[in-house]
Amino acid sequence: MRRFQSLIVKIVLVTIWCLSLFFLLRKTDSISSDGTDLKDLNKLYEKIDGLIKENSLLKKANENNKNHGNSDLKSLEEKLQLCKRSQLLNKGSSLEKQNNNDLITDQILQPYENHDQQTRIILNDVVEIGYSLSTEFRNLKKTMTPETLDEALVRLEQQRKTIEIDIEDLRQSTESNRRSKAEKLNDLVKRRIEYLQNPSDCGSSQQLLCKLNKGCGFGCQFHHLIYCFMIAYGTQRTLVLDSKNWRYNADGWETIFQPVSDTCTVAANHPVNWKGEQYNKNDQVVLLPIVDGLNNRPPYLPLGIPEDISDKIIQLHSDPSAWWVGQFARYLWRPQQWLLDDMAETKRKLDIEKPIVGIQVRRTDKINTEAAFHNVEEYMEHVEAWYDKLALRRLKEGNTDPLVRRVYVASDDASVLPEARRKYPSYTFYGDVDIANSASLNQRYSKISLRGVIMDIHFLSNCDYLVCTFSSQVCRVAYELMQTEDRSIQQHPLFHSLDDIYYFGGQTAHNLEVRYDHEASPRLKEIELKVGDLVGIAGNHWDGQSKGVNRRTKSGGLYPSYKVLEKYELVKYPVYPQVPIEK
Ligand SMILES: Nc1nc2c(ncn2[C@@H]2O[C@H](COP(=O)(O)OP(=O)(O)O)[C@@H](O)[C@H]2O)c(=O)[nH]1
Numbered sequence: 001m002r003r004f005q006s007l008i009v010k011i012v013l014v015t016i017w018c019l020s021l022f023f024l025l026r027k028t029d030s031i032s033s034d035g036t037d038l039k040d041l042n043k044l045y046e047k048i049d050g051l052i053k054e055n056s057l058l059k060k061a062n063e064n065n066k067n068h069g070n071s072d073l074k075s076l077e078e079k080l081q082l083c084k085r086s087q088l089l090n091k092g093s094s095l096e097k098q099n100n101n102d103l104i105t106d107q108i109l110q111p112y113e114n115h116d117q118q119t120r121i122i123l124n125d126v127v128e129i130g131y132s133l134s135t136e137f138r139n140l141k142k143t144m145t146p147e148t149l150d151e152a153l154v155r156l157e158q159q160r161k162t163i164e165i166d167i168e169d170l171r172q173s174t175e176s177n178r179r180s181k182a183e184k185l186n187d188l189v190k191r192r193i194e195y196l197q198n199p200s201d202c203g204s205s206q207q208l209l210c211k212l213n214k215g216c217g218f219g220c221q222f223h224h225l226i227y228c229f230m231i232a233y234g235t236q237r238t239l240v241l242d243s244k245n246w247r248y249n250a251d252g253w254e255t256i257f258q259p260v261s262d263t264c265t266v267a268a269n270h271p272v273n274w275k276g277e278q279y280n281k282n283d284q285v286v287l288l289p290i291v292d293g294l295n296n297r298p299p300y301l302p303l304g305i306p307e308d309i310s311d312k313i314i315q316l317h318s319d320p321s322a323w324w325v326g327q328f329a330r331y332l333w334r335p336q337q338w339l340l341d342d343m344a345e346t347k348r349k350l351d352i353e354k355p356i357v358g359i360q361v362r363r364t365d366k367i368n369t370e371a372a373f374h375n376v377e378e379y380m381e382h383v384e385a386w387y388d389k390l391a392l393r394r395l396k397e398g399n400t401d402p403l404v405r406r407v408y409v410a411s412d413d414a415s416v417l418p419e420a421r422r423k424y425p426s427y428t429f430y431g432d433v434d435i436a437n438s439a440s441l442n443q444r445y446s447k448i449s450l451r452g453v454i455m456d457i458h459f460l461s462n463c464d465y466l467v468c469t470f471s472s473q474v475c476r477v478a479y480e481l482m483q484t485e486d487r488s489i490q491q492h493p494l495f496h497s498l499d500d501i502y503y504f505g506g507q508t509a510h511n512l513e514v515r516y517d518h519e520a521s522p523r524l525k526e527i528e529l530k531v532g533d534l535v536g537i538a539g540n541h542w543d544g545q546s547k548g549v550n551r552r553t554k555s556g557g558l559y560p561s562y563k564v565l566e567k568y569e570l571v572k573y574p575v576y577p578q579v580p581i582e583k
């Protein structure tokens, strides 16, 4: 009897707790404008009204017939549990809302409801491709002809693409969540840069002076600006740009792009040469040399990323180092209105639509000095692979609309566009032979050539996928500009480079961490790896093997690319507490 009474008391208490929690949450919860939350709340009200009625009925029943009360009690207990659960769920979603607003502390990306099922599909995919591989190899051992070999490759390649599609489907489930977080992160960095660049009193602010006129091409000069900007950001000095007598346009940067500051465009004092962050502490204006001549290098250099937001960047972005470079690239890349109009008009004239893949074919002065020659077919192989996968995806989704395979061609060689059109008639190519001509060596350092390279970078960076040689700074700038766009959240990878991996001239060491042991095969000129070793990467051969130096054993050579993971360098950049995390 006492147990029964105490149970009743407990139930009443739980009901009261449940109701107060509910009303408390109701007060603090934001209600969405589309009314969905409101509907849910109304349903909860009804449930709770029902519970109150049932509770009083039960009390009566307890007085009238104690034995019958047991079954009612059970159902009431169940309902109270339900109420508790729904309140907890409600609490969960409001916490999630809170966390969504807290860029720094929120760690969890909710997996979607079919997450486990989809991961099983992918695991099966991998098991199946394992079966296929051993069967194909066994068959090839019996009869290996060029035909059977090609057939096996085609079949395996198609199967591999389906695995990619299945993984992409899994990623799609968290896409909107990732996208909104990525936007917030972009916005935070942008506001921090704006704060740095617009001091209220330019006359007394500390500044870093950067001369645009590095003796190289536009991509290289643009990277020089990014390097200056990163050090300006790291040392909390406003970047001041000196672009007088720019080799591409004597009128300077500001006639093409917006100035890097609204309030501080001229150095406030005579500059002092860079001696090192600490040595220049009390100097108001410091002139930064090109990276090749930089002494006492500060830590604020690519490929490092800012420590305070590193978790988020690594969680959200497939190439965190390029993303960080991309933040400065995007801030610098703010064309003047006439150029924006020109870009829009050129797009309209070319009639560019999506999906579209961009290729950049760097030739002329680059070949056999800084890079090897690559023919159009080498680029198109990767373009075809990208479209073949898209075609498979569309089949899977039941989309039978004809797939137009579009390619934007950027080059400093005017023969590339007509050659591509001739060799690949089923593709639609976009590009401008005049632009390519203007990039030839005898016309390169002119305003018209500048317009051309800017257009090419603009259209390349707006493509869905890039195929190029990362040895070219032109393509790397396009890739960096992609980092702040939604595509960097939707797709991985965003590019295929025919030569180098992503790098930044003057960067700090690029290390990777070993995650699987590896026994070196002398036949393949490989190096030994042990879990936890650091490997300094020299390049990816894009054939499953990469080249590098094991920092522990000091030996250099090849190793399987999949056995290592990026080891990001976390740099203590200032966190700009004056700038709120959320707007
Ligand atoms: N329009 C256009 N110009 C290019 C292209 N590739 C190279 N150029 C020109 O050649 C210069 C090469 O500059 P640089 O920044 O040193 O890049 P990299 O030599 O390719 O690493 C560019 O700035 C352009 O003026 C291209 O695809 N399109």
Ligand SMILES: [Mg+2]
Residues within 6 Å of the ligand: 216, 217, 220
């Ligand atoms: Mg160059």
